[in-house]
Amino acid sequence: xxxxxxxxxxxxxxxxxxxxxxxxxxxxxxxxxxxxxxxxxxxxxxxxxxxxxxxxxxxxxxxxxxxxxxxxxxxxxxxxxxxxxxxxxxxxxxxxxxxxxxxxxxxxxxxxxxxxxxxxxxxxxxxxxxxxxxxxxxxxxxxxxxxxxxxxxxxxxxxxxxxxxxxxxxxxxxxxxxxxxxxxxxxxxxxxxxxxxxxxxxxxxxxxxxxxxxxxxxxxxxxxxxxxxxxxxxxxxxxxxxxxxxxxxxxxxxxxxxxxxxxxxxxxxxxxxxxxxxxxxxxxxxxxxxxxxxxxxxxxxxxxxxxxxxxxxxxxxxxxxxxxxxxxxxxxxxx
Numbered sequence: 001x002x003x004x005x006x007x008x009x010x011x012x013x014x015x016x017x018x019x020x021x022x023x024x025x026x027x028x029x030x031x032x033x034x035x036x037x038x039x040x041x042x043x044x045x046x047x048x049x050x051x052x053x054x055x056x057x058x059x060x061x062x063x064x065x066x067x068x069x070x071x072x073x074x075x076x077x078x079x080x081x082x083x084x085x086x087x088x089x090x091x092x093x094x095x096x097x098x099x100x101x102x103x104x105x106x107x108x109x110x111x112x113x114x115x116x117x118x119x120x121x122x123x124x125x126x127x128x129x130x131x132x133x134x135x136x137x138x139x140x141x142x143x144x145x146x147x148x149x150x151x152x153x154x155x156x157x158x159x160x161x162x163x164x165x166x167x168x169x170x171x172x173x174x175x176x177x178x179x180x181x182x183x184x185x186x187x188x189x190x191x192x193x194x195x196x197x198x199x200x201x202x203x204x205x206x207x208x209x210x211x212x213x214x215x216x217x218x219x220x221x222x223x224x225x226x227x228x229x230x231x232x233x234x235x236x237x238x239x240x241x242x243x244x245x246x247x248x249x250x251x252x253x254x255x256x257x258x259x260x261x262x263x264x265x266x267x268x269x270x271x272x273x274x275x276x277x278x279x280x281x282x283x284x285x286x287x288x289x290x291x292x293x294x295x296x297x298x299x300x301x302x303x304x305x306x307x308x309x310x311x312x313x314x315x316x317x318x319x320x321x322x323x324x325x326x327x328x329x330x331x332x333x334x335x
Contacts (some may be wrong), residue, residue, distance in 0.1 A: 003063045003134075004046070004049070004134075005048060005052070005131055007131075008049070009049055009052065017327070019264075021041060022269050024235045024237075024238055024274045026040045026041055026044060027271045027274035027275055030275060032189070033181075033187055033188045034188055034331055035191045035192070046327055049131060053131075060129070061129065061131045061134045061136065062127070062128045062271070064123055064126050064138075065138060066121045066123055066182070067123075068328040069081075069122065071119045072119075076094055077117065079091040079095055081328060083209050104269075115163075117138055120328070124145065125138070125141045141192075147330075147331050148331065148333060152334070153193055153196060153200070153282060153322060154200065154319075155197060155200050155311075155320045156200060156321045156322070157184060157195050157323075157324060157332075158323045159186050159326065160179060160205045160206075162326070163182040167261065171213045171217070171281070172217070172221055174224075175209075175210065176205075176220050176270065178206050178208045179269070179296050180273060182206070182270075183276035184269065188275065189324075189329070189330065189331045190333070191331060191332070191333045192333060193194040193335065194276075194279060195316070195322050195324065199281040200280055200315060201281060201282045201315055203284045203285075203307045204286070206285060206287065207287055207288060208285055208293055210291060215258060216259055216261065218254055218260050219248075219251050220261075220265070222245070223267070223270075226241070232297035234270055234273075234274045234277070236324070245263040245264050247263075248263045281297040282311065284300075284303070284311065285300060286304055286307050308321075
């Protein structure tokens with residue numbers, strides 16, 4: 001999704017340009033963001049790229065790829081990168097101890113520990129030159145590492161969400177970012193077809209605290225209180241609320257002079273969920289703050305067993321289940 005003409009056509013654009021492709025219509029017609037030939041967002045950026053190229057603008061593009069080594073192969077966190085059936089007795093004791101300790105820590109302490117982790121990533125390739133030629137090689141390298149063959153679609157897709165997303169580094173993963181991480185990013189990590197069938201159920205596991213960082217995400221607080229209390233429909237949001245948030249002078253001031261995301265940013269995070277929200281029949285969050293989950297328009301469940309029971313009302317009791325195991329990050333190549 002990233003790189004290519006998106007680096008310039010989106011990365012250097014203002015809201016006046018972004019609003020024409022960062023909208024519910026574009027997102028609903030992106031099947032998925034990571035499958036370039038089925039992504040309307042990709043097509044829009046490539047059309048803008050053609051305008052730049054035809055106008056004589058010369059762009060020298062440098063793109064890199066990294067491995068997905070998040071927690072390393074040594075140390076206490078490395079167990080999180082292993083498949084559970086490969087855990088040794090020591091690994092199981094380590095995980096049990098970590099969980100017990102984290103359960104007794106205040107949220108702020110847990111977040112501080114997680115945010116202090118530095119992943120031992122390594123670069124896997126560097127490409128430089130003409131934009132489209134570079135991005136073709138970049139995409140090939142990403143696919144070679146991330147693609148995992150998946151046979152057919154499932155009735156229920158389960159996924160555990162981590163503590164971090166692209167928009168909360170050293171900050172709080174608020175409920176809107178939880179929704180975007182699961183339904184905007186993880187759901188769209190596929191090529192071909194979504195791992196879950198149309199009308200199926202997505203079950204996500206995350207604490208989903210009713211908590212926001214007032215410096216980094218000020219407009220998210222108002223979006224959560226003023227917009228989600230009235231509608232969950234991305235189209236209605238874009239028509240009735242987006243402009244006032246995007247052009248609010250206080251949000252602009254914080255964006256320019258402080259550390260805040262732009263006033264329109266929470267709308268884009270919700271739009272990112274558009275394809276998933278239109279595709280699935282129900283979204284359930286396990287272990288989340290009940291009030292926060294309901295504010296998002298999703299169903300809360302206390303355990304996975306409860307969530308599966310709730311899902312059976314939508315897909316029946318003989319449903320198939322696929323689990324998206326992360327880490328390491330992957331991309332499902334669904335046949």
